[in-house]
Amino acid sequence: MLNVLILGLGQCGNRILDSINKEAFTGKSKYFSKQKFPSHVETIAINSAINDLKELRHTMAKDRLHVPNLHGVGANRYIGKEGFTSNRDMIMESIESRGDFDLIFCITSAAGGTGSSFTPLIIKELKERYNVPVISLVVLPFREEGSIFLQNTAFCIREIIEVNTDGMLLIDNQYLKKYGGDIHSAYDNINRMTAERLLFLIEALDSEMLSVTDLGDLKTVMSGGLSIGTIGFYEADKNTSIKTAIHNSFKPSGLLFPAKVYEEGARAMVIISGDKKYLDVDAITKEIEMLSAEVGQVFKGIIIRPGRPKVLSLFTLEAIPELENLYSLAADAIHFEKAKRERSKDQLNSAFSHIEELEQSY
Amino acid sequence: MKKQGIWIALILILVVLTTCASATGSSVLTISPMNEGQAVLLSPDNIRIEIVSIDSFYVRINVTSSSNRIGDTRTIGTGDTGDFLTPIETSSRSIDRIALALYGDSVGLTLYSNSELRIVDYIDSVEEKASTVPVPDLKLKKYLDKASIQVGESAIISVELKNRGNGSATSIDLDELMMPDGITIDGTLPDTSDVTIAPDQTRTFQYKIKATKEGNYTIPPTTVYYKSETNVNYEGTTNSLPLTVAKPPELKPLLETDIEIGNLRLYTGEETTVQITITNNGDAPANNVKITGIVDGTPKDGVEYMNEDFEGSFKIIAPGDSETYLFEPIIKARDVGSYVIKLEIDYDGGSTDAISQKIRVIKKEYRIEDFYKYAPILIIPVLLILLVFGIQFVKRYMAYRY
Numbered sequence: 001m002l003n004v005l006i007l008g009l010g011q012c013g014n015r016i017l018d019s020i021n022k023e024a025f026t027g028k029s030k031y032f033s034k035q036k037f038p039s040h041v042e043t044i045a046i047n048s049a050i051n052d053l054k055e056l057r058h059t060m061a062k063d064r065l066h067v068p069n070l071h072g073v074g075a076n077r078y079i080g081k082e083g084f085t086s087n088r089d090m091i092m093e094s095i096e097s098r099g100d101f102d103l104i105f106c107i108t109s110a111a112g113g114t115g116s117s118f119t120p121l122i123i124k125e126l127k128e129r130y131n132v133p134v135i136s137l138v139v140l141p142f143r144e145e146g147s148i149f150l151q152n153t154a155f156c157i158r159e160i161i162e163v164n165t166d167g168m169l170l171i172d173n174q175y176l177k178k179y180g181g182d183i184h185s186a187y188d189n190i191n192r193m194t195a196e197r198l199l200f201l202i203e204a205l206d207s208e209m210l211s212v213t214d215l216g217d218l219k220t221v222m223s224g225g226l227s228i229g230t231i232g233f234y235e236a237d238k239n240t241s242i243k244t245a246i247h248n249s250f251k252p253s254g255l256l257f258p259a260k261v262y263e264e265g266a267r268a269m270v271i272i273s274g275d276k277k278y279l280d281v282d283a284i285t286k287e288i289e290m291l292s293a294e295v296g297q298v299f300k301g302i303i304i305r306p307g308r309p310k311v312l313s314l315f316t317l318e319a320i321p322e323l324e325n326l327y328s329l330a331a332d333a334i335h336f337e338k339a340k341r342e343r344s345k346d347q348l349n350s351a352f353s354h355i356e357e358l359e360q361s362y
Numbered sequence: 363m364k365k366q367g368i369w370i371a372l373i374l375i376l377v378v379l380t381t382c383a384s385a386t387g388s389s390v391l392t393i394s395p396m397n398e399g400q401a402v403l404l405s406p407d408n409i410r411i412e413i414v415s416i417d418s419f420y421v422r423i424n425v426t427s428s429s430n431r432i433g434d435t436r437t438i439g440t441g442d443t444g445d446f447l448t449p450i451e452t453s454s455r456s457i458d459r460i461a462l463a464l465y466g467d468s469v470g471l472t473l474y475s476n477s478e479l480r481i482v483d484y485i486d487s488v489e490e491k492a493s494t495v496p497v498p499d500l501k502l503k504k505y506l507d508k509a510s511i512q513v514g515e516s517a518i519i520s521v522e523l524k525n526r527g528n529g530s531a532t533s534i535d536l537d538e539l540m541m542p543d544g545i546t547i548d549g550t551l552p553d554t555s556d557v558t559i560a561p562d563q564t565r566t567f568q569y570k571i572k573a574t575k576e577g578n579y580t581i582p583p584t585t586v587y588y589k590s591e592t593n594v595n596y597e598g599t600t601n602s603l604p605l606t607v608a609k610p611p612e613l614k615p616l617l618e619t620d621i622e623i624g625n626l627r628l629y630t631g632e633e634t635t636v637q638i639t640i641t642n643n644g645d646a647p648a649n650n651v652k653i654t655g656i657v658d659g660t661p662k663d664g665v666e667y668m669n670e671d672f673e674g675s676f677k678i679i680a681p682g683d684s685e686t687y688l689f690e691p692i693i694k695a696r697d698v699g700s701y702v703i704k705l706e707i708d709y710d711g712g713s714t715d716a717i718s719q720k721i722r723v724i725k726k727e728y729r730i731e732d733f734y735k736y737a738p739i740l741i742i743p744v745l746l747i748l749l750v751f752g753i754q755f756v757k758r759y760m761a762y763r764y
Contacts, residue, residue, distance in 0.1 A: 031758040054764050061764040
C-alpha cells in the first residue's frame, strides 16, 4: 500500500485539501462514515491565517496546522518566507510525526501569500528529509486578480522549479472559470475537480491493474519535458465509446490547464477504469498508440471497476505558451507596481520638500 | 217369648239411659256423702268440690280447679235435678249437672261431666287439708316442627308438659299409640322416668318421626301418665296432629356446560384452545357422559381441527361436581369468517347441548397497537443505537472542531 502525504498550503491549498477529504467520504456523512482513501493517505492543511483553517469542514482538527504569530501574510511572500523560516522546525516536526511516505503532494495557489511563499521552502525541506517524489499542484490565479497576485505567481513557480520539485501540475482558475456561474461556485467546482483527479490518480497508482502504472511510471512521466504538466479527465456516458472517452480526457475541455497535448505533450500517463464489458483493450491500445505517436512516451493503466469508464490523463509539457503570457503579465505588473511606488515616493518627497529647512515652532 | 222381650226392653232402656247420660255428660261420677266443710279432690284439672253449707232446702258447693283458684260457687236445691244453666268449666272438663242425695247432715254428689273424672282424695276438713295436699296438674300440648314433609324426611314431635298444680309431677311416662302406617318413630321415645316437673315448671320432650309413604296423616295424641308426691296416679292426653307427607321429587342430574374459547378473535393461521367444563347442578349423578362437538360457521371448512376426534367422555359426574375437558389446540383458523362450537352431551337417561360464543377469524392487519407490547423490548436497542450514534457524532464533531 502506498503511503501518501498531501499538504494543502495557504487558503487555496487548504480548500483543495478539504475537497479531497470530502471526496474521500464518497458522499456519506463525515460523522458516521470513514474516509475511503485508496491508499494510506495523510493530509495536513498549513496556514498562517487561523480563520482560513477554521472554515475547513472535512479536515480534522489534528490535520490543521497554524503557523503561530502570523495572521495571514497579506500576500507578501517575504513575510511568508520569514514566517516559515521562524517556524520551520515546528512545521517539519508535524510532518515527520506522520511517518514515512512514498509520495508527497503539495497543493498551493501560486498567487497568494502563505502558500506561494511556503511551498518552495517546504519542498526543499521535504526533498532533504525524504527520498520520495514530491509533486506540486499549483493553482494559477484569474489574470485580473491584481498585480501582486501575478508577481507572486511568477516568483512562486520559478522558486518551485528551482528547488527541484519532482513535477508540477498546473491548475488554471482563469481557464476553468467557464465551469462556474458565480465566483464561489467556480472555486467549488475547481476544487472538486482537482480532488477527484488526484484521488483517481492515487488509486490508480495503488491498485491491481489489468495493465499496471505505478509510482515509477509517474516519476518518469513527471520528469518529462519541463516537468510541468496538467491532468485531464473524462467520465463516459452510455453513448460514449472507450476510444472517445480516452480522446476526450486530453481534449482541452477535460484538462485543468490549457494545453495542446498533441503538440506540446512530452510524456503522458493514461489510466482507464470501468467494467470489463466497456474496456475494449484493442480500442484502448489503438488510441494510446495514436497518442504515443504524437506525444512520445505514454504509460497506460487499466483498472477493472464496476461502472462506466473513467479516464484520467496526466501530461507533462515541453512547451507552455500560456506561462510565457503569464510571466509577461507578471513583468508588466511588477513594472506597474514599481512605477506606482516611484510615483508615490516622488509625490511624498515633493510634499516633504516644503518643510525642508524649517524648524517646528510652537 | 215375652220374658225375652222384657229383657230386651230393659237392656234397651239401660242403653238409652246410658246414652242419654253420655249425651249430657260422657262421664258419671258418684261421690260418697260428705259433711259441711268437707271436700273431694278429683282429677284431672285438680278439681276440688267443697261442701260449703248443707240446708234442708239447698246445698251450697264451691268448685275450684287449677284454672279457677277462686272457685265457682253453686247452690243446688235439694229437690232439683241439678242441671246447671252454665256448666262448671275446668281446663279439660265441663260439669253440667250435679245431683244431690241428702243423708241427714251429709250429702252425696253425682257428677255428670263431659269426660271422665276420678276421685283423688277426700278432705275431711277443708281448712286442714287445703294447705297441705300437693297435687300436680299437667297441661299437655303436642306439636310438630313441620306441617308437611317429604317421603324419607323426618319431623320432630314436641310434647310440652306444663305443671299448673301445687305439687310436683313425677314418674312421668309418655305413651304413644301406634303411628299410622307410613309414619315410624325415628329413634326412641325420650326417657322421662327420672323427670320431675315442679309446680309452674314446663318441660318439653322431643322425638322424631319419619315418613315412609306419601299421604295425609293424623298423628295420634300422646297419653301422659304421672304421679303426685303422695304417689297418686294421674293421666292426661295431648292433642293429635295433622301431617302431610308429599312424594319426593324425582332426583335428576342437571348438566350445565361452559365452553371457554382461548381466543375469540383469531387471525388467519392462528390457533386456539377450547376448554369444556360440565357441572352437575342436579341432585342425581350423571353416568356415562359423552361429549361430541363440531365447529360450525361460514365459510364451511374455514377452520381445521388439529385433533382427529372432537369428543370426550366421563364415567360419572356426581351432583355438585364439575369435569373439565381441554382440547389443545383444537382449531386453527384458515379463512376469514364467523364460527361457533356446538356440543352434544349425552348421559344415561338424558342429553343436553351447548353452543359457544362466536369465534371471529379476521385477516391479519397490523395495527400500531400490536407493536406496543414490543416497545419496551425495542426501545432498549433503539436507545443503544442512538447512544452509539450520538457518541460517534460527538467524537467526530470534536475531531473536526478547530
